[in-house]
Amino acid sequence: MFCEATTLYIEIYIMAKIREIERRRTFAIIAHPDAGKTTLTEKFLLFGGQIQVAGAVKSNKIKKTATSDWMEIEKQRGISVTTSVMEFDYKDFKVNILDTPGHQDFVEDTFRTLTAVDSVIIVVDGARGVETQTRKLMEVCRMRKTPVIIFVNKMDREGRDPFDLLDELEEELQIGVRPLSWPIDQGARFRGVYNIYEDKLDLYQPSKQVVTEKVEVRVDSDELLNYIEEGQAQQLREDLELVGGVYPDFNREEYLNAEMAPVFFGSALTNFGVKELLDCFVEIAPSPLPTKAEERLVKPEEPKFTGFVFKITANIDPNHRSCVAFCKICSGKFERNAPYYHVRHDKTMRFSSPTQFMAQRKTTVEEAWAGDIIGLPDNGTFKIGDTLTEGEKLHFKGLPSFSPEMFKYIENADPMKQKQLAKGVEQLMDEGVAQLFVNQFNGRKIIGTVGQLQFEVIQYRLQNEYNASCRWEPVRLYKACWIESDSKEALDEFKKRKYQFMAKDREGRDVFLADSSYMLQMAQSDFKEIKFHFTSEF
Numbered sequence: 346m347f348c349e350a351t352t353l354y355i356e357i358y359i360m361a362k363i364r365e366i367e368r369r370r371t372f373a374i375i376a377h378p379d380a381g382k383t384t385l386t387e388k389f390l391l392f393g394g395q396i397q398v399a400g401a402v403k404s405n406k407i408k409k410t411a412t413s414d415w416m417e418i419e420k421q422r423g424i425s426v427t428t429s430v431m432e433f434d435y436k437d438f439k440v441n442i443l444d445t446p447g448h449q450d451f452v453e454d455t456f457r458t459l460t461a462v463d464s465v466i467i468v469v470d471g472a473r474g475v476e477t478q479t480r481k482l483m484e485v486c487r488m489r490k491t492p493v494i495i496f497v498n499k500m501d502r503e504g505r506d507p508f509d510l511l512d513e514l515e516e517e518l519q520i521g522v523r524p525l526s527w528p529i530d531q532g533a534r535f536r537g538v539y540n541i542y543e544d545k546l547d548l549y550q551p552s553k554q555v556v557t558e559k560v561e562v563r564v565d566s567d568e569l570l571n572y573i574e575e576g577q578a579q580q581l582r583e584d585l586e587l588v589g590g591v592y593p594d595f596n597r598e599e600y601l602n603a604e605m606a607p608v609f610f611g612s613a614l615t616n617f618g619v620k621e622l623l624d625c626f627v628e629i630a631p632s633p634l635p636t637k638a639e640e641r642l643v644k645p646e647e648p649k650f651t652g653f654v655f656k657i658t659a660n661i662d663p664n665h666r667s668c669v670a671f672c673k674i675c676s677g678k679f680e681r682n683a684p685y686y687h688v689r690h691d692k693t694m695r696f697s698s699p700t701q702f703m704a705q706r707k708t709t710v711e712e713a714w715a716g717d718i719i720g721l722p723d724n725g726t727f728k729i730g731d732t733l734t735e736g737e738k739l740h741f742k743g744l745p746s747f748s749p750e751m752f753k754y755i756e757n758a759d760p761m762k763q764k765q766l767a768k769g770v771e772q773l774m775d776e777g778v779a780q781l782f783v784n785q786f787n788g789r790k791i792i793g794t795v796g797q798l799q800f801e802v803i804q805y806r807l808q809n810e811y812n813a814s815c816r817w818e819p820v821r822l823y824k825a826c827w828i829e830s831d832s833k834e835a836l837d838e839f840k841k842r843k844y845q846f847m848a849k850d851r852e853g854r855d856v857f858l859a860d861s862s863y864m865l866q867m868a869q870s871d872f873k874e875i876k877f878h879f880t881s882e883f
């Protein structure tokens with residue numbers, strides 16, 4: 346009897362757990378700057394009931410600068426430096442949105458965020474079409490086989506013909522496309538979108554501020570003409586017929602296998618097409634997927650908690666010098682104050698104040714499930730890629746570091762603050778702000794970044810958070826590449842011959858600093874036994 350009750354209890358528990366995991370949708374919105382990512386995120390929060398008036402997300406960003414000075418950089422340049430996480434319930438689903446910086450100098454930050462999501466929404470500006478960042482980010486999605494939905498935004502502006510845009514998306518992003526909503530006219534005459542997925546038309550009053558009442562009309566009804574002009578209705582019917590003829594039917598498997606991207610049209614600013622996108626997204630987007638660890642594949646429904654840190658952000662509040670480590674839960678259930686194993690430190694830790702993120706506030710979380718992102722207070726305990734488990738020695742595979750493209754010597758500008766500088770640099774590197782190499786010949790430290798802006802961020806943050814000042818000095822470098830060889834003799838010989846150009850990264854691996862592409866080519870042709878790698882994992 347007891348046994349039966351226990352079994353029943355376990356079954357109920359397992360079913361509840363599976364339900365919790367299946368209702369989660371963890372994704373990122375990515376875009377070229379200005380395409381409308383922030384606006385769309387905000388509209389999602391509006392529909393999710395997280396905020397009542399649009400404008401809150403932006404103004405929140407600016408308000409934060411009052412408590413966090415280094416974000417002044419973000420304000421001044423109008424870019425999103427940090428990746429924020431926002432969660433809300435929508436219908437029966439729990440939606441976790443990971444925001445990403447659009448600015449190209451922070452592209453590595455975005456790459457790392459993509460390791461923590463199960464799918465992606467790409468926002469494209471309807472007038473500009475596919476832009477550089479869109480292309481780059483799509484490459485990473487393709488590499489990781491991340492399912493992608495495309496939202497063509499700003500249809501309230503004069504843009505291109507939707508069919509031309511679809512061709513461009515297909516060609517430039519190298520993925521099959523399937524429109525699931527369709528714009529009714531555009532620019533000043535834009536009237537809304539037809540929901541192809543549900544085969545109906547919802548019309549809203551355009552509003553920048555709040556969700557307004559909708560009217561629901563069928564495309565073949567005469568009532569349609571009460572809302573849109575006859576010519577527009579005619580055009581819509583023709584377009585839909587053409588869409589049905591040209592594009593294959595929507596196939597969820599193809600979408601989940603990242604072979605085909607559903608496309609939605611709309612205008613985030615005026616709320617058109619956003620609900621259609623969100624409704625369909627929660628239906629078709631994947632629930633948490635298995636995560637690859639070096640040792641094995643970890644499934645979300647496994648009973649034991651596992652997770653990894655994909656992002657560390659600096660002190661939101663300068664009075665408390667702590668950071669937040671963002672941890673993606675890969676399996677099981679996380680509980681506040683439970684003992685978890687920090688694999689790299691080989692140490693058990695408890696977290697008394699883990700946080701989750703609503704639109705504008707942080708709340709302490711008692712439990713969280715696979716697919717969720719939790720914020721763990723961090724005083725230098727975490728590094729990007731760190732794994733937490735219930736005891737198993739697992740190492741989740743993240744994205745490798747890419748060979749940086751800009752280099753500068755970092756020098757101490759205040760002899761009294763040597764220690765502060767060393768600590769600051771260490772922690773910023775742990776956060777993944779940039780990469781540090783130590784030249785083996787002269788012992789000088791070189792910082793490598795993907796963009797100029799990172800040097801400014803580092804200098805600013807060293808000053809403001811660590812009370813240390815640094816000075817940059819030029820170093821003529823073209824590429825830093827990781828080297829290895831099956832032959833120890835060849836490796837030793839190479840290092841001896843190139844001793845002036847050899848450095849170590851923070852893990853103590855050998856790095857060759859080529860000062861020109863010619864030098865790199867020569868080295869590659871002279872030393873056939875040496876392998877030159879442009880990412881840190883090989």
Ligand code: GDP
Nearest residue numbers: 376378379380381382383384498499612613614
């Ligand atoms: P992000 O850089 O991708 O986050 O872009 P934002 O959401 O900040 O939007 C960039 C600019 O485009 C802002 O001025 C928005 O008001 C504007 N914008 C966003 N969506 C739309 C839209 O649907 N229509 C129009 N006309 N403007 C939009």
